[in-house]
Amino acid sequence: MSKFWSEAVKRCDPYVPGEQMNNPNILKLNTNENPNPPSPNVMEAINKEMERKLNLYPSPTVDQLRNEIAAYYHLAKENIFVGNGSDEVLAFSFMAFFEPGKKIRFPAISYSFYPVYAKLFNIPYEEIPLNRDFTLPVEDFFQSEGGVIFPNPNAPTSVYLGLDAIEEILQSNPNQMVIIDEAYIDFALESAVSLIATYDNLLVVQTMSKSRSLAGLRVGFALGNPNAIEALTRIKDSFNSYTLDRLAIVGAEAAMKDTDYFIATTQKIIQTREWVITEMKKRGFYVVPSKANFIFASHYTKSALGLYTALKENEVLVRHFNKPDIDNYLRITIGTDNDMKLFFQKLDDILEKASTLS
């Protein structure tokens, strides 16, 4: 604390991302990264761009990348906003659509960055408890005062909400923005993007960090009505003219264009996920039905914190949240088949030792 700190610095409560360890031997299943490298076209595009002009500013409007994203979703460039990771897009969205004095709603168990943004921007919020099976209590999001935000699939629970329910929430909030944070949608079912033409209060936020294997490049985007995109652009142009660097822009373009690679790698992760769920159940875990690139699981007899600690000692990093209702769950990212075989090998050792000891 210092006399120079603004009220914003004093009231904010920074987000703590999943641990990033320097140990190269660690099996990292804690931050929902994609185990596959990005499309080879990404590296090629970056190499080409490097030969050009790193000394010159990138495009402030990022038209070409926005066109690529628009083409993929059969939308127009005016429906697309791009930012430095979906976290930045979410921060701009809180500034653009939520208001100090008007209470917003998000699930009590959800992406833990939402309350962090709300505190930073002084936006009051209500945390809506999930149903006991971690599904979203849809009606509790009707008629909000200041807007609604939730991830779909939700994190860290991995539960997907159908578009019918999302439409009900949109219809019951005609004067508030409803932000659907689709970081994991490519491992799930239908995106809410198809509703953009009908609902001007819908903003869909996506990221290239998960399904496009580009967590290291920091590219996220929002899709919505041109009026909503204009609001985000006004905020961004009052904050930082160039949020994406030249290499991130061309890398993201190449990733967006390589649909074959995208489909092959996401399908593979879904396949591995289904196999992992079966294997977890065999080992006495309850696994929440997952539509993401991670699972959320609880052992019937062993404590999640104990398993987290034992796994970490064995160079496997998963995520544990020290939070009521979910403190006996582990969030485990789906890696490659080999990653998950190694995971089960270490998990089996731990479970075996535990049963010998008891």
Next chain:
Amino acid sequence: MSKFWSEAVKRCDPYVPGEQMNNPNILKLNTNENPNPPSPNVMEAINKEMERKLNLYPSPTVDQLRNEIAAYYHLAKENIFVGNGSDEVLAFSFMAFFEPGKKIRFPAISYSFYPVYAKLFNIPYEEIPLNRDFTLPVEDFFQSEGGVIFPNPNAPTSVYLGLDAIEEILQSNPNQMVIIDEAYIDFALESAVSLIATYDNLLVVQTMSKSRSLAGLRVGFALGNPNAIEALTRIKDSFNSYTLDRLAIVGAEAAMKDTDYFIATTQKIIQTREWVITEMKKRGFYVVPSKANFIFASHYTKSALGLYTALKENEVLVRHFNKPDIDNYLRITIGTDNDMKLFFQKLDDILEKASTLS
């Protein structure tokens, strides 16, 4: 305008960066970029990093780059904050140190992003008129209510303020932050970094976009007391955990380490600048004494807007500000010797035509 827009979107007045044109034949002297490519080590470092893990998140704390910057300035990592271009660092600084309800001060002729930030974050401000020779009226910055920010050298005037004057401003604002925006300092004289050990109300902001030839990579940084750096970190971690991507981090590290290249290229620009100033004077221009990688010049008889337009028609882009007191000036970035020879060739054609016509 839309019913979904927040008050922040409505009140903000976005910054308009210098034009970025697609025409590859254009001689671009309008956004103060460095005409030299970055150190070859930058490309090598990026290539190496690409072979590694673009699918994994970058470091949220960016320790290694902060260590490199600290080493260059004989400071500690705790004195260094890094961000996605100095514009982002400035935005975070406005949030961290300035307060709605407390009036800040900056020069009336200055970086035009400052009023943009102030409007976005609802911070009241006073624009202090410069002296007639564009020097800073030092005493007008004493005892500010909410803090002080100005570039040194100033933009777009190119005028440098000595450290003695900066110390007076620091001493007369013991309870307010004084932010010195040193985007162009490497083309000038002494940096205020040497004052950090003495003044806990000083924040120095720098960028890799100019002297390190990395405008395309988006890396800026702040130097200050660990308490000030902690405030910026709290804001950043409440906004976006990873603002620098993996390639920007390693590229910036390599640029920071290659001191020989840095010195050679900045010295060359200074040399070219001095030659350009002489040549401008020969052609009837008044040139403000420059300590930056650009000059600010006004012709004794020809209008700046007319020259700007004629140059643009001849594929030379410089910057003209349609603003009282400076609307008869052109801001011209210093390019390579060849760039500037081409510039003078086209300028001479224009001046000759103009005198034939009159």
